[in-house]
Amino acid sequence: MIPRHLSLVTVNPFQLAALQAIIEVEERRQRGQYPYKVALLKQLRGAKAGRITASDVSRAAANYCLKIRGAEPKDRYLAALNTLVESCGDVCPLPLSGCAVSQYFPQTVYHLSERQHRRREKQQEKERLQKRRRYQTAVAQAEIELAFVTPMWLEVWYKRQEKRGIYDDDLTDMLAAWGGRFTGVQVRGFCSGQPLWAILDEMGCELTERPAALQRLDEQMLPNQLHNHRK
Known part of the structure; x- marks a missing residue:
């Protein structure tokens, strides 16, 4: 392992203890020796062997306290620590507090944050595409609607598009293509x-006060009227 003073990323004592505990257990696992919880506590007290005390557990789990009435027993904390490190x-798991992950495995918190960030970005991109569609x-x-609009009703059509949020x-x-079909536009x-x-x-009167003859001609220029005329 790279010495702490030579590492590129500062390792806190709890993170270092967790990493060393994993290494130690993995090295001894084939011989069926002690689990992660014992290795972790041993590392936190300077690699000294001995019986696990309440003080050891309190050092490993910040929210463990024997003085609190009805507090979770030591064994539950030990089992949780074992699962956390493994x-x-x-x-x-409970009864460990959520900060135990960032305390022992800050890289896990970072990766989780990155995954959540990517998930949010993906969701936002999906929403943007849906909005665009x-x-x-x-x-x-x-x-389509414009194809069936005569000059007299153009302003009504435009106000409807404004409400829909369509850009000019x-x-x-x-x-421009629509207007070319009608005389005088x-x-x-x-x-x-x-x-x-x-x-x-x-344009004002050019659209709303067209002569009756032009209005009849406008009606004839609508797609359905053209279709009927050909028949």
Whole structure:
């Protein structure tokens, strides 16, 4: 093992004890000797052998205290410590506190945080894609609806798209193509770069007060009317 003073990442005493306990148990495991909990406590008291005392457990588990009435017994803490070390921090059973993982295995906490961060990023990206698809669907729906709109009802159509949150830039091209179908509609206005509400306001009577003859002609230019006319 790299000496602590030469390591690139500072190792705290609890983390060092856990790592050394794992190494020691793995080395002796084939001979059926003591479990992780004993090795851990031994490391924390300076590799000295001897009977496990309440003081040893208190040193290893910060929330262990014999003075508290009804406190969990020492054996439960020992079993929990054994599981904690054996799982390298993946499992932290009661009665250990949650900080035991960061105390002994800070790298596990870091990896968990990284996984949660990646999971959040993945979820956010999924939500962005779903939002984008919904928006694209709304734009496509606006274009379908526009095909059945005459100049007289264009402003009503536009206000509906505003409520849907569709940007003017995504409506300009379709409006320019739409306007070319109708007599007397100045399509150049849609390419002026002004907000569409301002363009529609400027066009004013050109759209809403068209002569009756032009209104009848407008109706004939709608897709369903063209289809019926061909029949």
